[in-house]
Amino acid sequence: MYNVMYCEFLKLKKSYFYLLLLIGICFFPALMCLGWLGQGAYVYWNRYIFQVEQMTYLFSGTILYVLIAAYIYSREFSCGAANTLFSYPVSRAKIFMAKFIIIVLFIFGAIILQLLLTILGGLLLPHEPLTMAIMEEHLKINLLVLLLQCSLLPVAILITLLSRNIIMPIIYGAFVTIVNVCIMGLNLDSVAKYIPTLYPITTLFHSFTTDSQGKMEFVHFTLSNYSISIAAITFIVSMALCIIYYLKTDID
Amino acid sequence: MDYAVRTHNLTKTYKGIPVVNKLNINIKKGEIYGFLGQNGAGKTTTLRMMMGLIKASNGEIELFGQSQYSRDIYKRIGSMIEYPGFYPNLTAEENLEIHRRMIGIENKEYIKEALDVSGLDINEVKGKKVKNFSLGMKQRLGIARAMLHKPELLILDEPTNGLDPIGIKEIRETLINLKNNNGITILISSHLLSEIEHLATEIGIIHKGVLYEELDYKELQKRNKKYLKIRVSDDKKACFLLETKLGISDFEVSEKNIVRIYEGYDDSSRIAKTLIQNEVDLHEMAISVDNLEDYFVRLTGGHNHV
Structure with missing residues (x-):
């Protein structure tokens, strides 16, 4: 399994994948830093980091994570190496799981790196003291968001496997982003709890409150059992479909 | 008699139409088997079934005498099915390194040996991304990859596509040497009769999914x-x-x-x-x-x- 996973990293060597990923990760922390620098604003950490997280999970997160998943699963089909990949003395289930784990690791790395870059950007500006508690809170929320993003990954993977290219998943990612932005923009909270693609962003939104002086504070938030069930069902059903398809499909 | 590959009534249908129909081929160990047929005759579909890329609609494939086998059996087989696909952003050595790891070969020297045997100029390909390779170079690299782990059975689908006449001759000589020196069984499919004629010791002729004839080359010469x-x-x-x-x-x-x-x-x-x-x-x-x-x-x- 280690070898299969390591090979997934090797395949990405010298590709544009890392550059795209880096741009995706750096974009909002850099934008935020420059924006606040321009305004000469003072950094209150919770608000500063929250705004980067909010923009990421609302606008770019879904597309970026779908892109990672689609790139890794469609790679052999796009470069014609599928015949070779599926002729190895390695089960298809193992190949599928290795790719999935790599995707989760990449998304985890992207989230952590973005958090670090955001903090680094904030440190360049006039700021309130950065405490360990602030970092822990945001790390915790981001890990929860990672978990929720992972529950959605199999849907993007399934689209990739069916289309065997990167275009359809990106269209899916863009569509989900537009729907998310519209629902959040219209404040349709009653609808949001039924749509699993919104759980990462709603989790983030509900994890902070703003006091009367405009200062943001972390509050403990848990998704309703109903939403957790939907997320779990989404993951289990789409993952099962992915695995069945991956194991059964003809490579031609 | 020891067989590397046998198929029993192997059939593949697409939407009810048989592409490969009740195929019974017998490839003896140590032979070069020329699998001959026009484009669309069902050669590649048969090879794909052998490599587990597509599932047979009916019938059975026996590899090295086993009809029930795990994926480990593919450690004993090297293949190049249709166009040899590579990771274009990587060099030849990096592509072979992935192959080495996926097959589970410890010895890194195998990469150099495979490049040598395939006739690729190591100095020419060093540091060069595969996307900048000519079709002939990719074809040679595909053969190097198929041979890297020193398999007992080599399955090559139209291996000389894109090669110049000298390249074709070199590959032919390489394959004959592999058979003679290492006892490797080779299954080579082609629609080019001249290619098979100079290479195969056994011939199977497939037409419209049906195996018309299977005979050894000496027998064919007698019949002609x-x-x-x-x-x-x-x-x-x-x-x-x-x-x-x-x-x-x-x-x-x-x-x-x-x-x-x-x-x-x-x-x-x-x-x-x-x-x-x-x-x-x-x-x-x-x-x-x-x-x-x-x-x-x-x-x-x-x-x-x-």
């Missing part, structure tokens, strides 16, 4: 007909004379003004004399033997290749 080939100025008149004046009926016009005479050719001087006396110019006259191409055409009733 001997004939007198004449090139004349007027094939219609020549045919008329052969039938009416010489009483020969077993002949055919193979191309314009070229006639093949399958009987009575021992008396070639009489044939020549008759033709000339009746004002048919005789440009060429030679005893010939059917080659694989002729045999294939006779068997399938079609064209030799596309």
